[in-house]
Amino acid sequence: MKTARLTVVGAGPGDPDLITLKAIKILALADVILYDALVNPVLLEHAPTAEKIFVGKRKGCYVYQQEQINDLIVSRALSHGHVVRLKGGDPFIFGRGSEELDFVKEYGIETAMVPGISSALAVPAYQGIPLTKRGSAESFWVITGTTKRHTLSTDVALAAQSNATVAILMGMSKLSEIVSAFAKAGKEKIPVAIIQNGTREDEKTGFGTIDTIEKVVEENQLTSPAIIVIGKVVENRSVLSKNITHLQEQPSYKEVRYA
Template identity: 70%
Template structure:
């Protein structure tokens, strides 16, 4: 029996901590007939989709459950056969999440489309480690850049960002770390602080802190891997400054 109003809602699942999920996202899951979810989505969120078919469409370690074209086809087919499809994506679906592409394909197929923004890991993960992306006297702006482009090469924007005084946040950049640090060295930034945060905002969260010159060694020593976020800039020092301040107060108490 054909569905009268097939619909796609693209929902941002946030960075990992289930408490950072939005109320609007919960309502979307509660009304879903089908949920297509990615690998970085906290599985606890699926408990809100009490009446939905759950389909994993993410990738793990380069292994794709579905190719993007297959996901697009699945969205359209399930919406027309079931009704409301929720596409649940880690972070914010409009920040390197391909949410805009999926909505465009769905709209072209006659589906009603909507988006529920999520808290981006590019903002929340540094914040959970007390690293502000902007701070008076340290950073007046920030860049959020993908480390690896569609062609699997390093983004040209990283070279431009390295020449600025801005905080630089790089997603999906661990495989390009040596190239990234080389670009910052070329810009005279070898002593610039760097933090790499793995599994941010989750119980598995780990962090390594160093400089452009030392961070590769830190990563090797701590065995940091994906999913990780790279933060480069003077604001990284805020974390240690805050820790030292808290320690000083505790010692004098």
């Protein structure tokens, strides 16, 4: 009998090299992997023998509701042993990782958590945008654009009054409201970056200010998944001379397998 176990694992933001060594080791030990749409499927190669179940959104629709995912975790852990719940970025940043860990508690399932590199940090970084920088920003907010009630988070208006860098996830459908909140705070000229599919090969970007960004989005046809970064750090970003390089084709990468 295998021990029923759930490990919630962060897959990083998209570039398959931006995953932790611990996550790779855990994937190799999985009996079942339940993974989301934002997980780069290349990462599943780290678990050649595990059963893999896609539980994310397909064409804008959920394949599984959260309650069904919870039930699947429990039933597979009890029947197969080690379930890895692989989530984009970090599972505790707008990832519902803690809800799933809480749910399985009453079933006597062992639990563990492997943090991941959140898109909130890595996606701006790949564009040379530091969320804090001396003289530009002393702090940052990471806010969800869309709350449980499908409204814009009231934290956006609060953040607009601060000097902090503001990184908004799940905010593309609320861009007009975000622009209004910043305009209301007198921040029309604050620089904005929008990064879609950040750290991936199909990454797209748009740069502007609060009063131009909607036009930029339209011209560049930017859409979700994207991160909206608002603040002085956007214009003070470092110019990176190299394009993103994916290392998985290199032999040393392929040799990284843990039994």
